[in-house]
Amino acid sequence: MIPTCKEVSELLSQGQDRPLSPVEKIRLQLHLLLCRGCRSFSRQLGFLRAAVRRYRDEG
Amino acid sequence: MPTRDSHGGADPAAIEGERGYLLRYARLQLRNPAQAEDAVQETLLAAIEGAARFSGKSALRTWLTGILKHKIIDQLRRAAREQALAGDDDDGAEADAVDALFARDGHWREFPAAWGNPDAALENSRFWSAFEQCTRRLPARTARVFMMREVMEMSTDEICKALDITATNCWVMLHRARLTLRECLELQWFGKTQP
Numbered sequence: 001m002i003p004t005c006k007e008v009s010e011l012l013s014q015g016q017d018r019p020l021s022p023v024e025k026i027r028l029q030l031h032l033l034l035c036r037g038c039r040s041f042s043r044q045l046g047f048l049r050a051a052v053r054r055y056r057d058e059g
Numbered sequence: 060m061p062t063r064d065s066h067g068g069a070d071p072a073a074i075e076g077e078r079g080y081l082l083r084y085a086r087l088q089l090r091n092p093a094q095a096e097d098a099v100q101e102t103l104l105a106a107i108e109g110a111a112r113f114s115g116k117s118a119l120r121t122w123l124t125g126i127l128k129h130k131i132i133d134q135l136r137r138a139a140r141e142q143a144l145a146g147d148d149d150d151g152a153e154a155d156a157v158d159a160l161f162a163r164d165g166h167w168r169e170f171p172a173a174w175g176n177p178d179a180a181l182e183n184s185r186f187w188s189a190f191e192q193c194t195r196r197l198p199a200r201t202a203r204v205f206m207m208r209e210v211m212e213m214s215t216d217e218i219c220k221a222l223d224i225t226a227t228n229c230w231v232m233l234h235r236a237r238l239t240l241r242e243c244l245e246l247q248w249f250g251k252t253q254p
Contacts, residue, residue, distance in 0.1 A: 004161075004164065004165025005161065006166075009238065013233055017215045017230060018230075036170065040171040040174070041241070044171060044241050047174070047177045048209075048240055049209060052209040055191075056210050
């Protein structure tokens with residue numbers, strides 16, 4: 001039931017591109033609760049998005 | 060600088076003033092400087108010709124970016140067709156590189172490190188050269204999809220239509236791009252002690 005880090009990284013990435021289903025969200029949360037590495041990855045995805053836009057807009 | 064005169068429409072000097080921004084935008088997406096230059100040139104010409112159609116309801120930059128997007132997507136469609144004919148660029152090697160980040164049981168081989176306060180990096184010009192290098196290292200096809208999503212802010216649907224790929228394919232490429240970029244930034248920047 002609890003997904004692996006690889007699956008979680010896929011879900012987190014897709015979460016930036018499409019709405020996740022309630023089941024997917026629960027599976028994610030269960031894993032994130034237990035996994036510091038994936039929590040870091042999750043924050044870093046947000047950073048990547050912000051960084052690309054900043055680079056685009058301000059050079 | 061006023062962006063519209065009393066008759067409505069966009070002012071040519073103001074349009075020309077956005078060239079730098081448009082060029083950076085196009086280069087991120089197209090990589091090839093000559094192609095980027097062409098797309099921007101076409102955009103500026105189209106804008107000056109169609110200046111009267113600029114309603115002033117949106118910002119001039121937004122209007123110009125909208126025109127540029129169309130020019131870029133035309134180029135990307137052409138490139139995608141040519142690449143489809145030429146065959147995939149090294150898809151297998153890229154999949155292997157991503158697989159190598161995870162152990163057989165699906166755990167990270169090396170956990171992503173905590174980056175502390177990464178926003179501080181945004182103020183550091185050396186961070187941006189590392190960032191630029193890392194984006195350039197992405198394989199062409201992956202980079203194209205990633206930039207369509209993040210620079211042009213297209214939806215997965217729009218990207219799939221423009222490049223004639225499936226949504227799954229699109230998500231796989233976006234996932235790879237993000238993993239690769241993250242890994243590169245950690246190696247090139249966040250994993251190093253900053254002087």
